[in-house]
Amino acid sequence: MTKESIKTLISEALKELNLEAGDLPAQAGFVVEHPTDFKMGDYSTNVAIKYGHGDELVRYIVQNKPDGVERVELVGPGFINFYLSKEFFKNSLGEILDRKENFGKSEHAKGFKVMVEHTQPNPFKSFHIGHLMNNAIGESVARIIVANGAKVKTVSYHGDVGMHVAKALWKGDYVLGSKAFEEDEKAKAEIQDINKKIYDKSDPEINSRYENGRKRSLEEFEKIYKKLETNFDFNFFESEAADIGKKIVLQNMGKVFEESQGAIVFKGEKFGLHTRVFLNSDGLPTYEAKEIGLVKIKKEKFDFDLSMTITGNEQDAFFQVVEVVIGEVMPEIKGKLSHLSHGMLRLPSGKMSSRTGDIITAEELIEDVKRRLAPTSPGGVGDEAVAIGAIKYMILRQAIGNDIVFDIEKSVSTEGDSGVYLQYAYARTNSLLEKADKEISTNAPRENTHEVERLLYRFPEIVERAGKEYAPHHIVTYLTQLAGSFNNFYTHEQVIGDSPEASYRLAIVKAFNIVMKNGLTILGITAPERM
């Protein structure tokens, strides 16, 4: 019994009863969904509101009632509610137990090839909490797409050349250089000169400082990736994208680009956009031109159907323009680019920015959260995973796109709606399963269906929706609700003991254990065996 089979049944009913859409307005149509309240059943459809004839529809559905449906009701303004049977829940537990770590995976997106670019820390600058946010989102989006059966390659892109590097190299500190660039004309000229030398490699001293700094940064990033359990299939660099991008710009002079005030620009106005500079008046490629080069490199490395770039939403306008430009200069890629943007990780005091120096590095935040984790914590190696899980949860719990106000005092609470809550519920089931002295069986005697059973079987639908919408928060919301339901079950039913229902209860525990672990894994959050 699935959503699809209910839909099919209803379509048949409409046909048999001659209620098909013919004379209805275009917005007619019906949906099958899970009602918010369990009292209203496991599935619900509004078909009788759209088409009327509720009694006849229900009669048809009852007569052709599919396996797994126990009861069908017509209620309220015309909702038809479906209640699933104990047999159905027994079978769905069995399926979870069989499929184990594969439960939740599907082939909805089989054959689809996606490149996901995220994190993008810049050498010479710190890996701050903004990167942490981007990484949490990118990693989970990539995993969600994989779970839906697509082939995914992940990419990090590093700004190893450009003005920000010149600013950092000027006096050895990015913040200092950035400030001087704004305020001091002489410093500005010097920094621009350094920028040129980085590109043309004419100054041995700068070359050496540059190579050292770059290497050190990249090694640092690798350590953080490991901590965050992120693997990149490719690391691309602005230094390799720059020449390619510049070349493409020059090849399309007059067609796509034109000269304006000494720079090479794309006039976006004819596309309802704005003008952006691709080569500056020194002839050097800007971020815009490099992006063109990057996309070309990506396509050569992996023949994607979709290339997704995840960044902060302050880049929305930039990507709108660049996507149009790339469609013009590389028509084969037109329509295959997607920009997924998220909000900003803010501190209560305001914008988090490495330009003002008001930054918190990822490392600092992780350490801070570790310190704040429950004093009861055993202090083992698992603590870091719990801390990172707590942070990732905070980032992934809400829809991508909105800002997150990160109040360190309050936000990383270990109580209630949190990563710790999920991890704790999971860890507790491990202990239960270890202590269990009966076999796990769905054929054992049982009481009435528990709410947690009515949620467990939905996991694959949630993963599918999260994949279609690139929205990890659906999984977070679901897991949080699931954990709540499970904790309720756990408190009210003794699992270990002599009761005849113990084997079935253990099956529920095991199924929850599997789904929670699979869910956390898809989110990129560690499921600790013990806490």
Next chain:
RNA sequence: GUCCCCGUAGCUUAAUGGAUAAAGUAGAGCUCUUCUAAGGCUUUGAUGCAGGUUCGAUUCCUGCCGGGGACACCA
């Protein structure tokens, strides 16, 4: 100024055009001689304003108010 995004309990967030708007947190009260109380139970409390479309709007459209962002040689 132009364009984009966002306004939901005191706070932080959910809600593929549907039913009584869902959670957490904070406030009030209860719950460990039983499997991990980082848990469970009860309770107070919300869709910025004004129109429109619809049988039905937190959701779609228009205007206003409030917040954030982008808008030429940064990334």
